Amino acid sequence: xxxxxxxxxxxxxxxxxxxxxxxxxxxxxxxxxxxxxxxxxxxxxxxxxxxxxxxxxxxxxxxxxxxxxxxxxxxxxxxxxxxxxxxxxxxxxxxxxxxxxxxxxxxxxxxxxxxxxxxxxxxxxxxxxxxxxxxxxxxxxxxxxxxxxxxxxxxxxxxxxxxxxxxxxxxxxxxxxxxxxxxxxxxxxxxxxxxxxxxxxxxxxxxxxxxxxxxxxxxxxxxxxxxxxxxxxxxxxxxxxxxxxxxxxxxxxxxxxxxxxxxxxxxxxxxxxxxxxxxxxxxxxxxxxxxxxxxxxxxxxxxxxxxxxxxxxxxxxxxxxxxxxxxxxxxxxxxxxxxxxxxxxxxxxxxxxxxxxxxxxxxxxxxxxxxxxxxxxxxxxxxxxxxxxxxxxxxxxxxxxxxxxxxxxxxxxx
Numbered sequence: 475x476x477x478x479x480x481x482x483x484x485x486x487x488x489x490x491x492x493x494x495x496x497x498x499x500x501x502x503x504x505x506x507x508x509x510x511x512x513x514x515x516x517x518x519x520x521x522x523x524x525x526x527x528x529x530x531x532x533x534x535x536x537x538x539x540x541x542x543x544x545x546x547x548x549x550x551x552x553x554x555x556x557x558x559x560x561x562x563x564x565x566x567x568x569x570x571x572x573x574x575x576x577x578x579x580x581x582x583x584x585x586x587x588x589x590x591x592x593x594x595x596x597x598x599x600x601x602x603x604x605x606x607x608x609x610x611x612x613x614x615x616x617x618x619x620x621x622x623x624x625x626x627x628x629x630x631x632x633x634x635x636x637x638x639x640x641x642x643x644x645x646x647x648x649x650x651x652x653x654x655x656x657x658x659x660x661x662x663x664x665x666x667x668x669x670x671x672x673x674x675x676x677x678x679x680x681x682x683x684x685x686x687x688x689x690x691x692x693x694x695x696x697x698x699x700x701x702x703x704x705x706x707x708x709x710x711x712x713x714x715x716x717x718x719x720x721x722x723x724x725x726x727x728x729x730x731x732x733x734x735x736x737x738x739x740x741x742x743x744x745x746x747x748x749x750x751x752x753x754x755x756x757x758x759x760x761x762x763x764x765x766x767x768x769x770x771x772x773x774x775x776x777x778x779x780x781x782x783x784x785x786x787x788x789x790x791x792x793x794x795x796x797x798x799x800x801x802x803x804x805x806x807x808x809x810x811x812x813x814x815x816x817x818x819x820x821x822x823x824x825x826x827x828x829x830x831x832x833x834x835x836x837x838x839x840x841x842x843x844x845x846x847x848x849x850x851x852x853x854x855x856x857x858x859x860x861x862x863x864x865x866x867x868x869x870x871x872x873x874x875x876x877x878x879x880x881x882x883x884x885x886x887x888x
Contacts, residue, residue, distance in 0.1 A: 514546045515800040517807065518558075519573030523631070524549035527825020528573050531811035531818040538818070543800075545807045547573065559588060562797045571795060571804035573631060573811075577788040577865060578686075578873035580628060581705075589627045590794045595805035596626070604809055612836040612856070615864040619789045622867040628791035629805075631812045631822075632831030633864075635787040636691040637855045638774045639757040642767065644671055644678075644748040653749070657695070657720065657775050660749075664729040667748045679730035680750035681721055682738045683881040685873070691751040691786040693717055694863040696777045698784070701865060705872025707880060713777075718887060725888050732888050754852055755830040771851035773858060783858040788865050790831065814838060832856060 519528050529547060536544040548569075561567040575583065583589050596604045603610050607626060608617050620628045640653055648666035664678040671678075681688045685707070693700040697713040708714060724730035733741070741747050742756065743763050750756060751774050760769035774785050792812060794804045813819040814835035823838045832852050833839050839856060843849050865873075 514543050515803045515807070516546050516548060516569045517571045517573060517804060518548055518550050518554055518569050521549040521551065522829070523574040523826075526829040527822040528631075528811060530825065531822040532807070534818040534821055535807055535810050543803070545803070555583070555586075555588070558795060559586065562588060562795065565797060567795060567797045567799060569795060570798035570800040571793060571808060573792045573808065575628065575791050575793055577790055578870050578877075580791060580867045581622065581870040582874075583793070584622055584627055584867065587796055588793075590796045590798060590801060592626050592629065592794065592805060595794060595802050598802055599806050599809060601806060601809045601813070603814055604805075610814055611834050612839060613860045613864075615860065615862075616789060616834050619864045619866045620791065627867065628789075628793055629808050629812060630789050630834045631792045631808075632790050632826050633787050633834050633859075634753045634790065634830065635832050635852065635855045635859060636687070636694075636751060636753055636774070636785050637757070637771050637851055638749065638751050639754075639760060639769065639771045640749040641745070641747075641760070641764070642770045644676060647671060653770070653772060653775065655773075655775060656779050657692075657777060660775050661720065661724075664724060664748075665727070668729055671748070674745065676746055676748055677728070677731050677741070678748045679724055680738045680742065680747040681725075681730055681732045682735045682750070682752065683732065683884075684735045685877050685880055686786060686788060687735065687752040688750050689880075689884070690863075691774060692721075694784050694786040695774050700786075700863055701869050701872065703868060705865060705869030705876070707872075707876055709880070718884065722888055732884060753830055754832070754855075757851065758829070766848065773854050782861045784862045785855055785858060786863045787859055789834075827852075 524547060529549070532545050532547045558567065558569060596607065599605070607620075611617055611630070616630060616633065620626050620630065638653055644667050645651075645653065645663075647670040648663060650663060654660055654663055667676065667678040690700065690707075693707065693714065696717050697708065697711060700708060702708060721730060721732075725732060738747070738750070739759065742750070742760055745764065754771065757769060757771035773783055776783055792808045794801050794808070798804055810816060811818045811822050814837045819838070823833045823842055827833075827842060827849060833842065839853070843853050843856070
């Protein structure tokens with residue numbers, strides 16, 4: 475297991491002068507009693523999450539709680555569950571929590587008995603926002619997305635909002651100042667882009683085989699509820715057939731390709747696509763290569779101009795393990811580094827905004843997103859999120875089966 479340990483050394487602060495909420499220094503009584511029995515409280519996270527802010531945020535958290543056992547954050551690759559599950563079953567679990575559970579794994583780990591309900595720890599925490607989970611997020615859809623059968627098992631560590639990302643210079647070459655607002659207008663634009671960029675062999679539109687990217691996001695602009703209660707795409711709906719019919723026309727005309735995500739990313743970096751729909755990381759990646767003038771992002775095209783604008787977003791979350799040696803400490807740590815205020819949270823949200831994901835709190839959106847012109851497209855897409863698809867934990871149940879079956883079905887159809 476690849477590990478990185480967080481120590482309680484002095485680190486640089488996030489943004490100078492940030493006022494800490496007075497309650498951030500508070501600790502739950504249960505957490506103090508349990509943590510005192512151990513030299514450290516161990517937690518896991520994915521290496522990229524550790525590198526983009528969770529490690530630095532945890533260091534700040536430890537400095538602010540120097541009288542408490544430190545949280546040691548270990549960055550691990552895939553396969554951590556093979557260690558955690560047997561330890562839970564044997565009653566000798568090393569780790570208390572995990573800082574990153576992708577949304578498509580949230581349902582299965584609850585059903586496997588790995589994830590502890592959070593209500594007891596939230597009630598015992600002295601952090602003021604711990605007991606206000608139903609009201610603190612910028613849209614109620616976030617809290618609703620954390621529940622399974624009315625029980626909260628997760629705390630959000632970011633929301634991935636999907637948007638259109640495009641090559642502005644390719645649009646301008648085709649005679650457009652910005653991205654059209656409807657799919658009918660996109661349908662008219664793509665042949666013009668292909669003609670204008672023929673010398674560079676550009677394919678105007680990219681469709682990725684990962685179902686929550688271009689397919690899921692486009693479908694969310696066609697229908698209010700693209701997934702059923704089990705998380706299965708409504709592939710019998712008229713809207714689904716309308717969407718994939720549009721995609722097939724484009725593929726047949728050489729206006730779009732259906733590729734594995736790594737192939738699509740490589741082609742995007744090489745300038746071989748003009749437009750796609752996926753997370754903001756697509757826009758960030760394009761700008762790293764081509765710069766902000768050539769790569770733009772914004773609200774996806776919609777089925778109809780008069781309809782409420784919609785997109786796709788999913789919640790990646792954090793958890794406390796069943797049988798955790800320090801459940802209260804783990805909960806308070808997660809509440810602090812992924813919270814709505816404080817230097818630790820400021821550090822985390824600043825970091826993830828530079829990579830992939832957005833804040834779930836209005837306070838952090840106003841502080842970090844709104845003033846930043848480089849994140850203008852995130853602000854625009856966040857505004858339409860209350861009308862958009864945010865899969866729940868229950869809907870995560872259907873993700874893997876859809877990915878397994880729908881992508882090959884689309885291969886054959888296209």
